Amino acid sequence: MSETILQVKNLKKYYMVGRKGLFGEKEYVKSVDGVSFELHRGETLAIVGESGCGKSTTVKSLIRVTEPTSGEVILKGQDFLKLKGEELKKARRNIKMIFQDPYSSLNPRMTVRDIIGEPADIEHCYKTEEEREKLILDTMEMVGLNKDFADRYPHEFSGGQRQRIGIARAIILKPEIIICDEPVSALDVSVQAKIINLLKELQQKLNISYIFISHDLGVVKHIADRVMVMYRGHVVEEGTRDEIFSHPKHDYTKLLLRSIPKIGEKMDFEAFDSSYQACYDELDKENS
Numbered sequence: 001m002s003e004t005i006l007q008v009k010n011l012k013k014y015y016m017v018g019r020k021g022l023f024g025e026k027e028y029v030k031s032v033d034g035v036s037f038e039l040h041r042g043e044t045l046a047i048v049g050e051s052g053c054g055k056s057t058t059v060k061s062l063i064r065v066t067e068p069t070s071g072e073v074i075l076k077g078q079d080f081l082k083l084k085g086e087e088l089k090k091a092r093r094n095i096k097m098i099f100q101d102p103y104s105s106l107n108p109r110m111t112v113r114d115i116i117g118e119p120a121d122i123e124h125c126y127k128t129e130e131e132r133e134k135l136i137l138d139t140m141e142m143v144g145l146n147k148d149f150a151d152r153y154p155h156e157f158s159g160g161q162r163q164r165i166g167i168a169r170a171i172i173l174k175p176e177i178i179i180c181d182e183p184v185s186a187l188d189v190s191v192q193a194k195i196i197n198l199l200k201e202l203q204q205k206l207n208i209s210y211i212f213i214s215h216d217l218g219v220v221k222h223i224a225d226r227v228m229v230m231y232r233g234h235v236v237e238e239g240t241r242d243e244i245f246s247h248p249k250h251d252y253t254k255l256l257l258r259s260i261p262k263i264g265e266k267m268d269f270e271a272f273d274s275s276y277q278a279c280y281d282e283l284d285k286e287n288s
């Protein structure tokens with residue numbers, strides 16, 4: 001097995017949502033409640049589960065977009081959650097994110113050249129303008145963007161091309177880890193396949209490790225090496241892609257897999273709903 005690049009231990013994120021009772025005790029939503037996992041060099045770990053199970057909060061907490069309540073995130077031997085100032089800035093260079101909606105994450109008033117070059121500008125990663133230009137154009141080429149488009153603005157691009165811009169921005173500093181939060185769910189199916197193939201290609205070239213969040217198990221089956229299944233802030237099951245897809249152990253994983261529609265198959269929604277309920281009741285008992 002390849003080297004462990006990231007270790008997440010007992011990560012928790014509780015959001016305070018109000019107060020209740022006679023003494024106004026704080027009320028929390030336990031969005032992430034004791035999540036632990038490892039990420040290996042060059043692999044893709046997918047996090048799956050239904051809406052609201054805590055996938056996004058897990059990754060946002062581990063990169064401190066939102067500060068977690070507790071836990072450890074070991075990156076290259078250091079606890080990322082304890083880093084401050086320059087050390088934190090340096091470590092952040094190594095973990096980048098790709099978002100679901102590339103358009104809202106791209107500044108509409110900046111050219112593609114400046115959008116892609118911005119992380120390198122902030123980190124002072126070049127000595128001359130020529131070096132900057134080469135870095136940007138090489139990165140554009142790597143993600144399959146025509147270099148002649150460097151002076152254009154985000155609104156002039158299609159959804160798939162915008163996602164390529166987002167990917168270029170994420171890889172320009174050659175991070176070892178990229179977190180992909182539903183990176184293809186806003187795209188047409190044919191474009192999805194192209195972006196997934198690009199991510200795989202870049203992984204091979206640059207030996208990147210991906211944490212890949214998706215509610216689309218078809219996409220996950222295509223890209224993941226390992227899969228972690230979440231429910232209400234907890235990890236229900238984790239295993240290799242084949243273990244999860246071909247030999248799932250947990251009833252909840254089996255139900256999730258049954259929810260992938262198969263061509264020509266009629267769903268018995270009533271039976272499906274009642275088995276879901278039984279499974280939820282069982283999980284709630286386990287987690288309480």
Ligand SMILES: Nc1ncnc2c1ncn2[C@@H]1O[C@H](COP(=O)(O)OP(=O)(O)OP(=O)(O)O)[C@@H](O)[C@H]1O
Pocket residue numbers: 015017029030031049050051052053054055056057058215
């Ligand atoms: N800022 C917040 N304040 C309060 N509760 C929050 C906040 N952000 C998320 N939550 C709650 O935390 C839980 C997990 O949300 P999260 O967005 O991580 O789920 P998810 O699995 O990524 O869902 P989706 O697939 O819909 O994006 C949900 O119950 C959500 O309502």
